Amino acid sequence: MTEPQPKGSPTVGRRERKKARTRAAIQHEALRLFGEKGYDRTTMEEIAEAADVSASTLFRHFSSKEALVLTDEYDPLIIGACRSQPAELGAVEAIRRGILGVFEHMSEEALADIRVRAELAVSVPSLRAAMLDQLAQAIRDVTTIVAERAGRTSDDFAVATLAGAIMGVMLAAELYWVEHPESELFALVDDALAHLERGLTL
Amino acid sequence: MTEPQPKGSPTVGRRERKKARTRAAIQHEALRLFGEKGYDRTTMEEIAEAADVSASTLFRHFSSKEALVLTDEYDPLIIGACRSQPAELGAVEAIRRGILGVFEHMSEEALADIRVRAELAVSVPSLRAAMLDQLAQAIRDVTTIVAERAGRTSDDFAVATLAGAIMGVMLAAELYWVEHPESELFALVDDALAHLERGLTL
DNA sequence: CTCCTGTTTGGGAGTAACTGTCATTAGTGT
DNA sequence: ACACTAATGACAGTTACTCCCAAACAGGAG
Secondary structure (H helix, E strand, O other): OOOOOOOOOOOOHHHHHHHHHHHHHHHHHHHHHHHOOOOOOHHHHHHHHOOOOOOOHHHHHHHOOHHHHHHHOOHHHHHHHHHOOOOOOOHHHHHHHHHHHHHOOHHHHHHHHHHHHHHHHHHHHHHHHHHHHHHHHHHHHHHHHHHHHHHHOOOHHHHHHHHHHHHHHHHHHHHHHHHOOOOOHHHHHHHHHHHOOOOOOO | OOOOOOOOOOOOOOHHHHHHHHHHHHHHHHHHHHHHHOOOOOHHHHHHHHHHOHHHHHHHOOOOHHHHOOOOOOHHHHHHHOOOOOOOOHHHHHHHHHHHHHHOOOOOHHHHHHHHHHHHHOOOOOHHHHEEEHHHHHHHHHHHHHHHHHOOOOOOOOHHHHHHHOOOOOOOOHHHHHHOOOOHHHHHHHHHHHHHOOOOOO
């Protein structure tokens, strides 16, 4: 066990850096091509070509074409942010603040990226479909958070129901956002969760 | 314009009946094979073989492998049932009664079918994914119903939020049901919507 | 520097879900 | 019986994805 990172590099050696760069390059080229030519009209081979890697390598980094669009690193951040909210807050409020906290610290670039992905994810059937896997994972995560704050187990049906409602209103916000381009995602998510906390009265 | 249906046949002629029978046979064999061999280990050709049709015909009836599991005829029934609830009921209550009304009139066989599908839809990634398309459509349908009852437009964000919450709690009920086989789907859906109407208090 | 080890990559063969086309068959209205 | 349309079948082609094996390469030990 000699020191793993001798100098400035905070995480790892050249190997992993190269890997990360390759991965980023692939995703970058993929999103570019999807934007230029359309998702369906872009083949995995073209993406591999553009990123100057073999098709094998592409599939090792991204297990599916959908993953090229849907993969991001925000979910763990949001979960952490929700968890670290003051304990006296209710679950919905904690999640609301957690989400908005993460959004606030994002660059304009990253936000634009999210919008592109969301538009793709809504307009391309196979992507729209693949999103549910993310949604299901999100429901599980939310269930855990809700259970923690309520002092109940994740098996509690009331907890599951609330988690479902939370993800439901957030999904509705996202869909509304894509259909109304002039709106702002944060504001909608904020509104939706606030509306939920007030009991969804019309 | 001579009379389309001369005798007792309420809808159509032999051609469409045959078509419907072929379609039903395909789906039946598909679900059987999926149950026996597993979804991934069953090919479209095997299904075509088992239903005694060509692969072409299979794809004409079901545009994708997922559609074989996810296609059903209940959504329009449920929508109709919700619409025909007394006008004085709130949206959530109308939907609750509409859904339970349809479920009540279903045979044990049909219910078992639904269970098999739900289990497949949860356990098989590509199906889990494809469900979101159904979910999105359901959210749109629910949005319409909610808007009607609230005397608002479908563009109203509060309406969209409520619709999202309704589908969210129903999805949560379905997921809970699959994870807790001893529970009853109706009861869970009923509970979930009732919980929602009471404001999702823990 | 040199060898050794484990990881990343590339290449190629193979599978299976689709797609499109065209000829054939089978119901339907006249 | 005859024409018309809808359903089917057969076939070739595309593409996402998997498996496998060999080459290149980074990192540590002698």
